[in-house]
Amino acid sequence: MAPVTLKSVTKSYGATSVLHGIDIDIADGEFVVLVGPSGCGKSTLLRMIAGLETITGGAIEIGGRVVNDLEPKDRDIAMVFQNYALYPHMTVATNMGFSLEHRGGSKAEIAERVQWAAGILGLTHLLDRYPRQLSGGQRQRVAMGRAIVRNPQVFLFDEPLSNLDAKLRVVMRGEIKGLHQRLGVTTVYVTHDQVEAMTMADRIVVMNGGKVEQVGAPLDLYDRPANLFVAGFIGSPAMNFIEGIVTNEGLVALGVTLPLTNSAPLGTKATYGIRPENLTLAADGLPAKITLIEPMGSETQVTMTLGDHTITGVFRERIAARPGETIHIRPDLNAIHLFDASTGLRIE
Amino acid sequence: MKTDLSPRMKTALYGLMCVLLIPFVFPTWWMITSSVKPISDIFAFPPDLWPRRFDLTTYARVFELQPFARQYWNSAYIAALVTAGTMVISSMAGYAFARIKFPFSNAIFMVVLLGLLIPSEVTIVPLFQIFLGWGMINTHWPLILVPIFGAPSVFATFVMRQFFIALPNELEEAARVDGLGRFKIFWTIALPLAKPALGAVAIFTFLHSWNLYLEPIVFLSSTQMFTLPQALTQFTDAYGGAMWNIQLAAATMTAIPVLLVFIVAQKQFVEGLAHTGLKG
Amino acid sequence: MSASASPNQKRPFWTIARRDAAAGYIFIAPQLIGIIIFVLVPLGLVFWYSLHEWNVLAASFNFVGAANYQMLLADPNLPQVLVASAIFSAGLVILNMSLALLLAVLLDQKLKGMVVFRTLFFSPVVVSLVAWTIVWSFLLQNNGGINGMLAMLGIEGPNWLRTPTTAMISVVVVQVFKNVGLNMILFLAALQGVPKELYEAARVDGTGAFKQFRRITLPLISPTILLTSIITIVGSLQVFAQIAVLTQGGPGMTTTVLVYYLYQQAFQFHFFGYGSTLSILLFVIVALLTFAQWQLRKRIVFYEN
Numbered sequence: 001m002a003p004v005t006l007k008s009v010t011k012s013y014g015a016t017s018v019l020h021g022i023d024i025d026i027a028d029g030e031f032v033v034l035v036g037p038s039g040c041g042k043s044t045l046l047r048m049i050a051g052l053e054t055i056t057g058g059a060i061e062i063g064g065r066v067v068n069d070l071e072p073k074d075r076d077i078a079m080v081f082q083n084y085a086l087y088p089h090m091t092v093a094t095n096m097g098f099s100l101e102h103r104g105g106s107k108a109e110i111a112e113r114v115q116w117a118a119g120i121l122g123l124t125h126l127l128d129r130y131p132r133q134l135s136g137g138q139r140q141r142v143a144m145g146r147a148i149v150r151n152p153q154v155f156l157f158d159e160p161l162s163n164l165d166a167k168l169r170v171v172m173r174g175e176i177k178g179l180h181q182r183l184g185v186t187t188v189y190v191t192h193d194q195v196e197a198m199t200m201a202d203r204i205v206v207m208n209g210g211k212v213e214q215v216g217a218p219l220d221l222y223d224r225p226a227n228l229f230v231a232g233f234i235g236s237p238a239m240n241f242i243e244g245i246v247t248n249e250g251l252v253a254l255g256v257t258l259p260l261t262n263s264a265p266l267g268t269k270a271t272y273g274i275r276p277e278n279l280t281l282a283a284d285g286l287p288a289k290i291t292l293i294e295p296m297g298s299e300t301q302v303t304m305t306l307g308d309h310t311i312t313g314v315f316r317e318r319i320a321a322r323p324g325e326t327i328h329i330r331p332d333l334n335a336i337h338l339f340d341a342s343t344g345l346r347i348e
Numbered sequence: 349m350k351t352d353l354s355p356r357m358k359t360a361l362y363g364l365m366c367v368l369l370i371p372f373v374f375p376t377w378w379m380i381t382s383s384v385k386p387i388s389d390i391f392a393f394p395p396d397l398w399p400r401r402f403d404l405t406t407y408a409r410v411f412e413l414q415p416f417a418r419q420y421w422n423s424a425y426i427a428a429l430v431t432a433g434t435m436v437i438s439s440m441a442g443y444a445f446a447r448i449k450f451p452f453s454n455a456i457f458m459v460v461l462l463g464l465l466i467p468s469e470v471t472i473v474p475l476f477q478i479f480l481g482w483g484m485i486n487t488h489w490p491l492i493l494v495p496i497f498g499a500p501s502v503f504a505t506f507v508m509r510q511f512f513i514a515l516p517n518e519l520e521e522a523a524r525v526d527g528l529g530r531f532k533i534f535w536t537i538a539l540p541l542a543k544p545a546l547g548a549v550a551i552f553t554f555l556h557s558w559n560l561y562l563e564p565i566v567f568l569s570s571t572q573m574f575t576l577p578q579a580l581t582q583f584t585d586a587y588g589g590a591m592w593n594i595q596l597a598a599a600t601m602t603a604i605p606v607l608l609v610f611i612v613a614q615k616q617f618v619e620g621l622a623h624t625g626l627k628g
Numbered sequence: 629m630s631a632s633a634s635p636n637q638k639r640p641f642w643t644i645a646r647r648d649a650a651a652g653y654i655f656i657a658p659q660l661i662g663i664i665i666f667v668l669v670p671l672g673l674v675f676w677y678s679l680h681e682w683n684v685l686a687a688s689f690n691f692v693g694a695a696n697y698q699m700l701l702a703d704p705n706l707p708q709v710l711v712a713s714a715i716f717s718a719g720l721v722i723l724n725m726s727l728a729l730l731l732a733v734l735l736d737q738k739l740k741g742m743v744v745f746r747t748l749f750f751s752p753v754v755v756s757l758v759a760w761t762i763v764w765s766f767l768l769q770n771n772g773g774i775n776g777m778l779a780m781l782g783i784e785g786p787n788w789l790r791t792p793t794t795a796m797i798s799v800v801v802v803q804v805f806k807n808v809g810l811n812m813i814l815f816l817a818a819l820q821g822v823p824k825e826l827y828e829a830a831r832v833d834g835t836g837a838f839k840q841f842r843r844i845t846l847p848l849i850s851p852t853i854l855l856t857s858i859i860t861i862v863g864s865l866q867v868f869a870q871i872a873v874l875t876q877g878g879p880g881m882t883t884t885v886l887v888y889y890l891y892q893q894a895f896q897f898h899f900f901g902y903g904s905t906l907s908i909l910l911f912v913i914v915a916l917l918t919f920a921q922w923q924l925r926k927r928i929v930f931y932e933n
Contacts, residue, residue, distance in 0.1 A: 353739070472890075564744055615743075
């Protein structure tokens with residue numbers, strides 16, 4: 001086990017720069033999730049930690065050692081790939097023991113490690129099968145087994161659950177988390193799915209356009225997003241944004257004035273952010289015209305027009321109103337986010 | 349296209365295919381059966397589909413008239429060497445062009461592909477001079493070296509490259525993380541997975557070498573050194589007329605082993621060819 | 629190894645990328661060196677020879693500049709040779725491609741026993757070329773099997789290999805039956821690669837079988853058609869053994885294709901200089917045809933991955 005440190009790491013392909021100076025400190029034993037939209041550079045960054053992509057600038061340290069010019073095999077990492085990357089011509093046992101074979105382990109030693117890993121992952125009865133004979137979830141487990149037999153200092157996961165169906169994804173999410181708690185190995189996990197990030201991470205790194213937008217614990221990101229991008233990215237359904245100007249009465253926007261508690265300077269152009277789940281029904285609230293109702297059973301998601309803005313609300317109540325009718329809503333004053341309209345940064 | 353066919357349609361299709369089969373199957377069948385007939389029966393008309401009388405002395409005559417066993421060996425070992433050599437060279441080159449990033453790889457690949465436009469028929473005159481200079485005329489070296497490095501192996505390299513391009517990159521990355529270097533990745537991961545493509549390359553190369561005709565008659569002059577295609581045309585009587593029955597016996601012997609291998613492994617044959625990356 | 633080397637420290641020369649590049653060069657070296665020695669140098673030599681008057685028997689080797697090329701243009705045999713080559717190649721490609729497509733479509737039907745038919749149609753490919761040609765030369769004799777069969781139908785067949793028109797037809801047909809199985813298999817694989825849903829969608833739209841073939845099947849397999857036609861045409865220009873065994877270029881010069889003529893000039897008459905000039909002509913033709921077909925790709929290939 002080892003900490004991982006990224007110091008002003010950059011990456012470019014010729015003249016095209018894809019990562020513009022990434023600094024991240026990952027503590028020993030921490031579970032860090034890199035999350036962001038596709039093309040944000042998260043996978044490239046992970047592959048640079050693995051040694052599968054060259055590092056253009058800066059330094060990556062694993063366990064205090066600069067690994068920039070080391071081959072993947074010399075970095076003491078293990079990686080789980082998106083499509084599992086199981087060797088189709090080898091059995092499960094051979095797949096799992098393959099890396100040890102190339103590190104000069106004795107046969108008995110390898111067999112023992114494979115048995116141990118298979119036991120943890122419930123693969124013992126599948127050791128003689130070939131990958132093509134396995135289900136998606138089983139392949140995923142074998143891929144993880146291959147990573148853990150080596151007992152590496154760092155685990156790297158590259159969108160490992162994206163090929164599984166929704167139900168299995170929830171199960172495997174739990175298993176990976178459980179595995180981390182059991183083994184305590186430093187883990188870097190890449191995903192585009194913010195639910196995965198929220199549920200699994202000790203800390204989340206939100207990336208966008210080759211830069212780190214914010215680093216923090218899941219609930220910190222949810223409660224105090226540092227900028228508009230993080231605010232919009234974390235949370236589902238996404239936060240509502242309404243642009244306006246800060247006045248004494250609140251934030252004045254097109255067709256509506258919203259209540260404020262923040263002490264932003266008057267006259268500031270700002271973006272008002274409120275999460276759908278922080279809107280409540282209230283008879284004395286703001287009038288909003290319903291355009292779409294989506295009942296989910298436990299809650300109801302409503303798309304509506306507030307002034308000139310289309311917003312989404314999620315309510316615990318069942319709503320009898322129909323599209324075209326007006327309901328009254330009130331934002332939770334403790335959950336209002338305000339962002340500078342020009343910089344996009346959070347205003348405290 | 350693929351609707352279920354009516355019984356009448358099916359009968360019609362089977363009938364059509366059986367008629368179409370005649371020129372494909374009859375010559376081979378006739379060659380084999382005629383080779384065991386006495387010469388007078390070969391010209392019998394209508395031809396007997398099954399020999400009325402057997403006469404195997406023609407087979408003995410094949411070996412008396414020419415060092416046929418030696419010629420058989422020549423063809424067999426040349427084809428084996430060419431096939432093995434081509435598989436090694438083209439799988440390595442195909443792998444590198446598909447998988448390894450190195451400066452000028454595309455330019456070099458274009459140069460190699462040029463080889464497809466330059467069959468040995470074009471370069472046969474200088475090849476003759478080159479091998480003459482090396483003292484290799486009337487040896488088997490030209491028949492081994494030219495195909496291993498010329499157009500047939502370029503074609504093989506192309507086939508291998510197409511295959512390796514389609515191989516998931518993740519597998520190799522996993523192998524790198526697992527601690528393998530380039531050579532080991534090639535040997536333990538890429539090559540074992542490339543068996544269908546290698547099979548196709550082997551078939552093409554073997555048949556190409558087995559059928560070579562221009563090169564042997566240009567480079568070889570003594571009957572001891574001849575290969576089978578060349579030897580087959582040498583069974584003539586004192587007047588230059590073909591000794592048909594003996595020629596057919598010799599032809600049958602050259603055809604049978606490959607045919608047998610094909611029938612046993614026809615699935616691998618056909619599927620290997622179908623996976624040459626020529627599907628587009 | 630120092631545990632915390634700074635990134636500013638001198639990087640090792642053998643970085644990952646450099647080592648990989650070195651491996652790449654090692655992997656391609658045999659092929660590249662082989663191509664240079666056995667293909668590119670000979671191609672250069674062919675050109676060099678073609679500028680010389682070289683008679684091996686007279687041991688003469690004199691630089692004559694473009695004289696061989698002037699001789700080429702004035703060669704009274706050349707038009708006939710080129711016509712024979714053109715007829716042979718065109719006939720072979722058209723017949724081969726259409727028969728291969730027909731057989732592939734037949735084999736693609738849902739019928740029992742298709743593997744047997746496929747095997748039998750393919751079998752001539754594995755019969756050695758000269759053996760196959762010898763059998764046909766026997767069947768095509770004046771008193772051979774083909775004419776025997778025609779006689780049964782009351783037709784007096786021609787002396788196939790000794791009559792100018794039928795000699796060319798015979799050579800083409802023998803070669804088509806020998807090798808059509810290869811293209812058939814490639815077409816069959818392409819046909820089976822066309823997604824079934826497309827046909828189902830077409831049926832729902834009420835498209836007839838023939839129109840489905842023309843509007844869906846053909847466009848989707850057009851990359852295969854193009855590639856196989858390039859290979860078939862380049863292969864047709866290399867035909868030698870069949871001509872040598874069946875007709876020796878005759879009757880007259882009606883089946884003397886370019887390679888056969890080249891062989892005669894260089895190795896029977898020992899005009900190496902002129903033979904080399906013919907080689908250059910062959911190379912130019914192969915290159916032009918390949919280039920033309922590659923250009924055509926943009927126009928006729930509707931679909932590519």
